[in-house]
Amino acid sequence: MVIERTPLEDELGDVLDKALQHAGLTATSLAERAQVNLSKIRDAIDYRYDLNGGELSRLSRVLGLNEVGFCALAGGNYPLPEILGLPFCLFPLRMPHGIGVANAYVVADCSKQTGLLFDAGSTPAALRRVWPTRIRQIEAAFITHPETEHMGGLSEVREFFGAPPVFAPRGGQVAGATAVSDGTILEFSGFSVEVLATPGHVEAHNSYVVRSRTAASGPGLLLSGDLFFAGSIGGAFFCREKLKSSLRRLFNRLPPETVVAPGHGPLTTVGHELRYNPFVAF
Numbered sequence: 001m002v003i004e005r006t007p008l009e010d011e012l013g014d015v016l017d018k019a020l021q022h023a024g025l026t027a028t029s030l031a032e033r034a035q036v037n038l039s040k041i042r043d044a045i046d047y048r049y050d051l052n053g054g055e056l057s058r059l060s061r062v063l064g065l066n067e068v069g070f071c072a073l074a075g076g077n078y079p080l081p082e083i084l085g086l087p088f089c090l091f092p093l094r095m096p097h098g099i100g101v102a103n104a105y106v107v108a109d110c111s112k113q114t115g116l117l118f119d120a121g122s123t124p125a126a127l128r129r130v131w132p133t134r135i136r137q138i139e140a141a142f143i144t145h146p147e148t149e150h151m152g153g154l155s156e157v158r159e160f161f162g163a164p165p166v167f168a169p170r171g172g173q174v175a176g177a178t179a180v181s182d183g184t185i186l187e188f189s190g191f192s193v194e195v196l197a198t199p200g201h202v203e204a205h206n207s208y209v210v211r212s213r214t215a216a217s218g219p220g221l222l223l224s225g226d227l228f229f230a231g232s233i234g235g236a237f238f239c240r241e242k243l244k245s246s247l248r249r250l251f252n253r254l255p256p257e258t259v260v261a262p263g264h265g266p267l268t269t270v271g272h273e274l275r276y277n278p279f280v281a282f
């Protein structure tokens with residue numbers, strides 16, 4: 001399996017913008033508190049960067065961000081971990097959507113042609129273009145949250161694979177899907193999938209933890225949807241407080257070696273994001 005180094009979902013400007021909202025501050029009040037020129041902050045939010053180390057440090061402190069990760073992001077060198085030891089094959093499916101890229105994933109026993117699908121990409125055509133040739137059947141599909149970029153290819157999956165069961169968050173109104181609630185554990189051949197309700201980005205949002213039922217060791221895999229990414233978090237379109245408490249809950253309960261497959265950007269691990277993610281400074 002090859003895991004490519006895909007770009008981060010968010011850069012410094014996005015992180016500053018989200019951090020301002022979470023801190024309940026305006027750019028003006030941040031400038032006063034952090035003693036940083038207001039125009040420099042506004043420029044940074046517009047992706048024009050001219051902030052020095054001292055200014056970045058003060059901004060991260062006022063915004064309650066992880067300073068190491070925030071400064072690394074500002075320097076364009078946010079670290080990413082090696083992804084090692086997963087006891088199954090993981091196929092990241094990266095599909096263009098607007099100006100960005102949305103991820104879906106297939107998880108499969110490396111000796112089999114059947115897998116589980118997590119999210120369904122932006123469009124049927126996009127999903128077809130990146131589909132792993134080895135995977136001939138889907139045992140079930142899971143939707144993290146009902147946004148087009150994450151379920152636009154679902155009709156294709158249903159048509160092509162003989163309507164496998166689809167599981168989606170409660171309240172997500174995904175036609176034909178079974179709503180699954182927090183704490184549910186579903187068993188498949190070789191895998192268990194634990195459902196964790198993680199509202200915040202949107203109200204109906206699930207994350208899923210996949211574990212091997214046959215391997216004696218190896219980390220689990222968290223499909224985090226748009227709750228968080230390597231180096232950032234999803235926009236809190238539903239509720240900032242709920243997003244924070246969903247994050248806190250996941251990071252408190254999952255072991256650090258857990259591999260994270262987010263809805264955008266590269267793979268990471270729970271331990272790595274605990275160490276560097278600007279927003280995971282609990």
Ligand SMILES: [Fe+2]
Nearest residue numbers: 147149226263
């Ligand atoms: Fe998304």
